Each structure stands twice: as C-alpha cells, then as structure tokens.
Amino acid sequence: xxxxxxxxxxxxxxxxxxxxxxxxxxxxxxxxxxxxxxxxxxxxxxxxxxxxxxxxxxxxxxxxxxxxxxxxxxxxxxxxxxxxxxxxxxxxxxxxxxxxxxxxxxxxxxxxxxxxxxxxxxxxxxxxxxxxxxxxxxxxxxxxxxxxxxxxxxxxxxxxxxxxxxxxxxxxxxxxxxxxxxxxxxxxxxxxxxxxxxxxxxxxxxxxxxxxxxxxxxxxxxxxxxxxxxxxxxxxxxxxxxxxxxxxxxxxxxxxxxxxxxxxxxxxxxxxxxxxxxxxxxxxxxxxxxxxxxxxxxxxxxxxxxxxxxxxxxxxxxxxxxxxxxxxxxxxxxxxxxxxxxxxxxxxxxxxxxxxxxxxxxxxxxxxxxxxxxxxxxxxxxxxxxxxxxxxxxxxxxxxxxxxxxxxxxxxxxxxxxxxxxxxxxxxxxxxxxxxxxxxxxxxxxxxxxxxxxxxxxxxxxxxxxxxxxxxxx
Numbered sequence: 001x002x003x004x005x006x007x008x009x010x011x012x013x014x015x016x017x018x019x020x021x022x023x024x025x026x027x028x029x030x031x032x033x034x035x036x037x038x039x040x041x042x043x044x045x046x047x048x049x050x051x052x053x054x055x056x057x058x059x060x061x062x063x064x065x066x067x068x069x070x071x072x073x074x075x076x077x078x079x080x081x082x083x084x085x086x087x088x089x090x091x092x093x094x095x096x097x098x099x100x101x102x103x104x105x106x107x108x109x110x111x112x113x114x115x116x117x118x119x120x121x122x123x124x125x126x127x128x129x130x131x132x133x134x135x136x137x138x139x140x141x142x143x144x145x146x147x148x149x150x151x152x153x154x155x156x157x158x159x160x161x162x163x164x165x166x167x168x169x170x171x172x173x174x175x176x177x178x179x180x181x182x183x184x185x186x187x188x189x190x191x192x193x194x195x196x197x198x199x200x201x202x203x204x205x206x207x208x209x210x211x212x213x214x215x216x217x218x219x220x221x222x223x224x225x226x227x228x229x230x231x232x233x234x235x236x237x238x239x240x241x242x243x244x245x246x247x248x249x250x251x252x253x254x255x256x257x258x259x260x261x262x263x264x265x266x267x268x269x270x271x272x273x274x275x276x277x278x279x280x281x282x283x284x285x286x287x288x289x290x291x292x293x294x295x296x297x298x299x300x301x302x303x304x305x306x307x308x309x310x311x312x313x314x315x316x317x318x319x320x321x322x323x324x325x326x327x328x329x330x331x332x333x334x335x336x337x338x339x340x341x342x343x344x345x346x347x348x349x350x351x352x353x354x355x356x357x358x359x360x361x362x363x364x365x366x367x368x369x370x371x372x373x374x375x376x377x378x379x380x381x382x383x384x385x386x387x388x389x390x391x392x393x394x395x396x397x398x399x400x401x402x403x404x405x406x407x408x409x410x411x412x413x414x415x416x417x418x419x420x421x422x423x424x425x426x427x428x429x430x431x432x433x434x435x436x437x438x439x440x441x442x443x444x445x446x447x448x449x450x451x452x453x454x455x456x457x458x459x460x461x462x463x464x465x466x467x468x469x470x471x472x473x474x
Contacts, residue, residue, distance in 0.1 A: 005032045005443065006045050007409060010054035012424035013040065014377070016061040016384035016398040022377040023424060024399070030059060032405040035443035036203075039401055052445075054409050057437050058423050060380060061399050062124025062406035063339035064387025067159075067239075067277040067298035069094070069330030070128045070145060071107055073114035074467050076335045086245050086307050091170040093332050099175035100471050101132055104139035109463050111148040114337060116460065118328075119152055119452060121338035121433050122408030124441045126154055127298075127327075127391055129239065129277065131161030131213045133189070134179045142193045146206060152455075153446035155204075155406065157391050159211035159239040160193055162186055163218035183223050186212070187230055194234050202395035203404040203442065209391075211239040215264050216252055224267035237273045237392055239298075240264075243286075244278035245309045261286045261295075270295045275390040277327060278303075279317075280310040287313060287320055296323035296390040299382065301345045302336065303329035311353045314346075315373045318382070325387030326379070343379050344431045350374040376428045405443040411435040411450075 006029065013024040027042035031049075045051050072094060081093035101107050111128070118126055130145055142158055149156035163180045181189070190210050198208040210231040212219050219227070231238050243249055243260045252260040261282065264270060272294030279297040282290070290297065299314050317324055326346060331337040350373040388397030396404045412423055416430040427434045439447035446452065 003034055003443075004038070004046060004049045005052065006030070006043060006049050007032070007052045007054050007059060007407075007438070008043065008045070010057050010059045010409070011412070013059040013399060014061070014380050014424055015400065016380055017400070018377070018381050018385075022381065028054075028059065030399065030407070032440065032443045035405055037399060037401050037403050037405050040399065052409065052438050054437060056413065057409045057411050058426060059399070060122060060408045060410065060427060061384035061397055062408055062439065062441065063122050063343070063383050064125040064325060064391065064397055065118055065123050065327055065339055066127050066275065066325035066387045066390050067300060067327035067329060068114065068118075068126060068128050068337070069332070070111040070114040070130065071101055071132045072330035072332035073110040073117070073337065074106070074464060074471075075330075075332035078332065081332070084307075086309060087170060087247060089307060089333065091173075094330070095170050095174050095178055097471065098132060098177040100467070100474065102177055104144055106467055107132065107139075107141060108144050108148055109460075109467055111145045112460060113464050114331060115149055115152050115154055116452060116455065116457075117338050119154060119439060119447055120436060120450070121340040122410065122427070122436060122439060123339040124155055124406040124408070124439065125157070125387065125391065125393070125396060127157035127159055127209070127239070129159040129161050129211055129213075131163070131211075132177070133162045133181060134177050135181055135185065137177075142197065146197055152452065153441050153444055155396065155441055157207040157209060158193065158197065159209040160190055161211045161213045161240075163213050164223055165218065165220060167214075167217045183219070183226065187226065190230065191234065194236055198236060200235055202393060204393065205442065207236070207391065207393075209237040209239045214241045215267075215269060216248070216256075216260060221267065224264065224269055228268035232273070237275070238269055239275055240269075240277070242276035242279055243281045244304070246281060249281045259283065259286060261289060265289065265293075272323070273392070275323070275325070277329065278309065278312065280304055280312045282313060287317055287322060290317065290322040291320040294323060296325065298325050298327040298390065299346065300327045300329040300334070301349045302342055303334040305345070305349065306333050311349055313355070314382075315350050318378065323386065323389050324382045325390040326383035338433060339383065340427060340433045341431070343383050343428045346383070347374055347376060347379045347428050376425045379428050405440050407440050409437040409439070411437040
C-alpha cells in the first residue's frame with residue numbers, strides 16, 4: 001500500500017502558477033502519495049492516512065532559493081562592511097574572513113545555520129553558490145554542504161564556484177584560503193562533483209552546476225568557453241554573478257568594450273541552461289537578449305538594497321518572458337537571509353522604483369512608482385516555479401498533481417496576520433517569518449509545528465556564537 005498524507009482545511013492554496021491558475025479553484029485540501037501530489041480539491045481522509053490539520057493556514061509551494069553563499073551565515077552584521085558598497089565590502093568581509101573557514105567544522109556550522117534559517121522560512125530547494133575552495137584545502141567542501149542539506153531533508157543544488165586568477169580589486173591582501181585554482185584543477189573538481197552527486201532527474205534532490213565566481217574577474221576570458229563546453233558535455237548548468245553594480249558595467253565597457261552580458265555571450269555563457277545572480281543593470285537590448293536566449297536571473301532584492309547596488313528591472317524582464325527566480329544571496333550582505341523576508345522585499349521594492357511609474361504613465365499611473373508593478377502572485381510564481389525553471393527541475397515548484405510534494409503550510413497566527421481580508425496574501429504582505437505548521441520536501445515532513453525534528457536550536461546557536469567569538473578574538 002502506498003504511503004499517503006492529507007493536508008486538510010486550509011484557508012487558501014496558491015499553486016505557483018501564473019495568471020488565473022495562481023490560486024486553486026477546486027479546493028484547498030491536498031493529498032500526497034509516495035512523495036508527489038496526488039490530488040487537490042475537497043478531499044476526505046482515507047483509512048490509515050495521516051492528516052495534517054491546516055485550519056487557519058495557507059498552503060504555498062516550497063520556496064526555491066536560486067542563489068546563496070551558505071558559508072557567509074557566520075558573517076552577519078560585520079561592522080567593517082555594514083555601510084560599504086560591493087567592491088570594498090567584498091575586500092572587507094567575504095575575502096578577509098575566509099581565513100576563518102580553514103577547517104570543515106566552521107563551514108558545516110555556517111551551512112547548517114543558513115539551511116535551518118531557510119527551511120524555517122518555507123524554503124525547500126537551495127542553490128548554494130559555494131566558492132570557498134583553494135588549492136590543497138584539507139577538507140571536502142562539496143561533500144560537507146551536500147551532507148548538511150541531506151540531514152535536514154532539503155533539495156540542494158551545488159553551484160560550484162571558485163576562481164582561477166586573483167582579483168585585483170579585492171584580493172590584494174587575501175589570505176591563503178582565497179588563492180586561485182588552476183583551470184585544470186577547477187574543471188577536474190567540477191567533473192568529480194558531478195560524478196559523485198549530480199542527479200539529472202526532474203525531481204532530483206541533488207544537482208551540481210559549474211559556477212565560476214565572476215566571469216569578468218575570477219577567471220581569464222579564454223577560460224570561459226572551456227568551462228561552458230565542459231558543463232554542457234556533462235549535462236549541467238552554468239551560473240555566476242553578473243551586472244550587479246554600475247561600476248561592474250563601466251569596468252566591462254572600459255576593458256572589453258561591451259557590457260558584461262555581451263562579453264559572456266561571446267564566450268558561450270548565455271542560454272536556457274545559464275542563470276546569473278543580480279543582473280541589476282541591464283539595458284533594453286540585454287533584457288531582450290536574455291529573453292531570446294532563455295538566460296535567467298536570480299533576483300536578490302534585499303542584498304542589492306543592502307549594498308546600494310540598485311533595483312533590477314524584474315517587471316520588465318517578466319513582461320519579456322525572461323526566466324526569473326528569487327534568491328537571498330549571502331548572509332554577509334543580507335542579514336535576513338530567509339525566503340519569507342526576500343519575498344516581502346520583492347513585493348515592495350518594484351512598487352517604489354521610479355521607473356515603474358514612468359513606464360506606466362501613459363496608462364494614467366502616478367509618477368514615481370507603480371503600485372501594481374509586482375503582485376503577490378508574481379512573487380510566489382518567481383519564488384517557486386520560476387526558481388525551479390532556472391535550476392532545471394521541471395518536477396518541482398508548483399502545486400499540481402504529479403509534481404513533487406514540496407510545500408509550506410503557513411499558520412497565520414501572528415498579530416501581523418490578524419484582520420487579513422485575503423488570507424492567501426499573508427505570508428508575503430505581512431513581512432517577517434510566518435509560523436510553519438509544516439514543511440514538506442518530496443512528501444517528507446521536515447518542519448513540524450515551527451520546529452525541525454531532532455534539531456537542537458539552542459546548541460546550534462551556541463556553536464555559531466563560538467565561531468563568531470573565535471573570529472573576534474583572532
């Protein structure tokens with residue numbers, strides 16, 4: 001007999017689908033059988049079936065976080081970088097502090113903190129842009145982060161980063177843990193990780209992507225095409241940072257005579273198997289190039305605001321059909337590195353973007369902003385189905401029969417949710433982290449009654465603080 005679970009009595013169910021299909025019209029009960037969604041509607045319990053009481057709750061697809069740096073989870077709120085823009089912040093925080101991650105346990109604790117924070121926000125899939133590698137490192141960073149995700153039951157994508165040359169703008173005083181790898185070393189490590197961890201299935205729990213840290217700074221131009229060719233031969237995706245700041249765009253124009261996206265396009269780094277974090281500063285032509293090639297954007301609104309980088313043109317990108325996902329970036333540039341906070345920010349920031357009002361002015365919308373630039377349904381769509389599309393997981397990201405049973409049951413029991421006329425909006429419009437009645441990944445309950453079974457949160461806090469204290473002392 002197949003294993004079955006029924007989520008019953010929710011106030012609303014959002015599907016992650018676009019348009020009129022964004023909300024379930026057949027009912028809000030959802031049956032899970034053998035890890036996938038079996039039915040949605042008004043359903044009666046079957047004999048012996050486990051029932052999760054979802055009264056007072058709303059059901060969302062699990063968030064898909066398309067870009068993170070989990071090792072930064074122990075680098076929150078560092079005073080030396082709290083008010084710096086991207087380039088000096090990189091030198092002052094991630095580069096300088098990587099020397100403290102010289103052993104496996106520090107990386108594991110940081111990854112665990114980040115993954116727990118994400119899970120408790122309703123996130124079921126995490127793409128970690130892990131670039132903490134150096135020649136001769138004494139532990140297996142890839143295995144460590146996969147293992148931590150597996151223990152928590154989360155779907156995990158390792159975007160294996162790194163660098164093959166020192167970056168002049170940030171690495172002048174870099175510690176040994178920032179030393180570059182050789183191209184051969186980088187490619188060999190990618191292939192090794194694919195052989196060990198990568199599952200190409202539509203509901204895969206483990207994926208690997210080739211993800212040099214920054215294509216303009218972290219490697220030589222002639223190395224980009226071999227990286228792309230290897231990735232496509234292995235059947236994996238390509239990922240990196242791109243066009244995050246005005247300085248980034250200006251540098252590319254001065255050095256390469258083109259925009260960053262034009263530069264990578266000339267080296268095989270565009271296509272429906274490529275996604276980039278940030279993409280804040282794209283021209284009209286670049287947005288059209290993304291749409292034409294299927295090149296995706298991991299939207300990081302909180303980190304972009306925290307570093308003063310700007311607001312990405314996401315409403316326009318969506319209108320053109322550009323693939324877009326949601327991401328929190330690293331905790332060192334986003335001290336609220338959870339998907340609930342990110343979704344709230346994504347809902348708000350585009351409404352305040354002066355360009356939104358300018359674009360809509362012909363239709364009579366006020367100047368200075370556009371209150372409908374990003375709807376809750378838009379945010380849920382890009383944060384779930386959109387993210388799954390970027391990561392190449394077609395069996396994940398929406399609540400429909402036959403899809404993976406990755407879902408969050410949010411309890412609207414916080415005062416911020418009291419008085420809501422439309423409960424479906426609560427997890428996004430309320431801000432903060434809603435209480436989780438349950439979080440399921442592939443049908444398995446990984447969070448229950450706002451707690452992760454078997455996790456000693458107090459012990460994790462103490463362990464994280466011990467590492468922070470060590471950094472402060474050293």
